[in-house]
Amino acid sequence: MDKLTRKSYELRRDIIEMINHSKAGHVGGDLSVVDILTVLYFDQMNISPENWKDPNRDRFLLSKGHCTDALYCVLGEKGFFDVNEAIETFSQYKSKFIGHPNTDVTGVEINSGSLGHGLAIGTGMALAARMDHRDYRTYVVLGDGEMAEGSNYEAMMAAGHYHLDNLCATVDLNGLQISGTTSDVMSTASLAEKFEAFHWNVIEVEDGNNCEQLQKAYNSAKNYKGRPTAVIAHTTKGKGVSFMENTASWHHGVMSAEQYAQAVKEIEEVLAR
């Protein structure tokens, strides 16, 4: 197994621990987005505890903020803080590790949680880079359910208008949201065409849980000039835990003891390969 895939399963193990300990969080989306986060944080972006105050660091925004559980695990594994502190206190009384990204947690750029905010903020960050002649890149991760928010389209319009090729949006397209499939709840189909219509470069990733495919997409995005890039990552919600996969009810489900044991077993089997 390659290093990034291994990392993504180690992170899955952390996520399951955090979710089980807290009886909170959004496990389905965490497992859907974790490979995207892994590739960005452990391969693509120059973000680390050492350069955290450096104005030249890349910027990352988790617009689908409810999957902050996965982000906390990633930031912990990156060394921003002890990941065990996050696992043990997530969503607990007076914890800074609340259910959406907030800047009390080192490594989080801005407070988020309400959907449809990240892309506009990312557009502002990318504009700032251009004004200051800095070469950092800004990465925004969105959910496909989130793409029903109209504010996204305002931001897509502006980023395309200003040719922000230092901006890269990823849609974690798992086809599910809290009430069911996105096609039933509110179709966000043809996302590639929508981004293209706003003058974005679009890269479709067939398996958005495959680190190698994601890596290739982000490498290509870095070299694309003149337009922002949207990576449409076709993911599986709940990926890596068989009984959660493609099941809307695991948007924020709580595991029984048996389910927890099963989830741990499946992830550790992969890690043992």
Place this chain on the structure above:
Amino acid sequence: MNQISNRQAICDVLLKKAENDKDIVVLCSDSRGSASLTPFASTYPDQFVEVGIAEQDLVGISAGLAACGKKVFCASPASFLTTRSYEQAKVDVAYSNTNVTLIGISGGVSYGALGMTHHSCQDFAAMSALTGMRVYDPSDRFQMEKLIEALLEDKEPAYIRVSRNPTEDVYDENIEFKLNKANVLGSGKDVLLVSCGEIVPYAKKAMEMLNEKGISTGLIDMYCIKPFDEQTLIEACQDIKLVVVIEEHNPFGGLGSMTAQVLGHHCPKRLVEINLPDEHLISGTNKEMFAYYGLDEKGIVARTIKELGI
């Protein structure tokens, strides 16, 4: 009569300061003309961002720029800025504590006959209710200039309501200005008027008229609606019989409500509020509307005398 509007005063300060401060950035939503910011956009195109008619995007992009060290001023009609992009103001600016000054142009009933869609008679209440947001409504160009200069010195979020038309000068170049400290424009023994923004010139005239009638009247220009200058209010109303608040705002959560809250906590007084009613407003210029709803000097004097039972 002064011909320089408060919005132009903002542009003048930003033009001057941006010469030596490349971190100042101005954003508009197809509103540079109505914000009087066209000279800034033309002079510093690299420090100006046009977002089109997209107020949510306007505030979100502003927050992103501020998070990267920019000193951001974003201007859009107060009616849209404080409602259409309310959540961006709440989350991206106030909660995230980004260095963004939201400039609500053509505030209150500045748009006159354009009707209720374009009025912002709820902006003090809405913006004050956001944790981390400061709210200002300066009365004239001199106070506005000082406020912009002061806000350039800090990094906290703020909302400013700006009137559309030039207002009569209340101060001059020698204005004594302290951020978050109200200006006392007169003291009296019987009545204390409390107002802000473009109503202050009317209130000042009303104060003079009441004093001429032998009713000892004072006036506070409470341009800082949040943080509200409690101390100045409490000190000014110790021996007062009647406090009259005059504001271009509906009756809920504005200057009247805040004054009542402070008085209730610290020094209960008889309080009268002259504000815009909770109903669809009549059509007219802002001056006609002020007169109709009793916010001009005649209305203020008449209401004060009536309430005093003289």
